[in-house]
Amino acid sequence: MVDAGWDEERVLFTPLTLYMEYINLKYDAFLKEKLKDLDLTTGDLTYLINIFYHDKLSQRQLADILYVSEANVAKIVKRLEKKGYIERVPDEANKSRKILNLTQKGKLTTYSLIKITYEWETKITNGFSEEQVSNLKKILYELTQNSADF
Template sequence: MVDFQKEDDVFFPIIIYMDYINAEYNNFLKNNFNNINPRDFTYLVNIFYHPNSSQRELADLLMVSEANVGQIVKRLEKNNLIYRVFDENNKSCRIINLTDEGKSAVFTLLGIAYKWEAKFFENYSLEDKKRFISMISDYYKKSILDNL
């Protein structure tokens, strides 16, 4: 574990901090939700924000293979969190949306995420919060665009 008391943490790779945050997040989901794992949450939130998406569109959005989307979508459908219907304009394509149970799960998880973020930022100014979000967004975009 990182020694957060050290003054030279600026030399510690950012990816390690991200890994620790993800590990805590994974443990939280595992301990609080029986049928939702971290990857499922990513899919559910993206389906929530991008309704009526096809598997191909979801694969592009999440930067994964269509086969990967197929596996996870199948499990989410089995757990009654999403449903798929055939696209009226292309019968070989299926459109994905959240069920009421899936929407409820997303609202619960987003509520928890927003509460965590509020606690995280409680000692920071709005300007600091905006700067942090801008920096982490830039970090993400550079990692994607530059294939870091």
């Protein structure tokens, strides 16, 4: 996909989504290599990190955040719970609702996963200034927000 010989016109003409897809494919391959000894998938990483960052998160809320079905969340949550990474506890305000929490094993694993994601970030932003990385993150955040409208 990437050809170092592209001129600026071609770089600017190429759809943004093509770049995003290429980066995601390479990130996925990087993660698969890093996760093989942990018995986790790249999707598991997404679930664990989102549970880590969102306090008092229900399965329905996680489904909304990840744009997936509640059935999909239930399946993955059940598997992660069976492996000892997460637990479902009753919500004190609504006993019929279950809150997703990381277990101690889940927290330690998620810290390692976050470290792995920062390792990737450092590799792909090599040569960028802190300001460039900050600006890129702000732009990506805005793109994420804009994409939520579709």
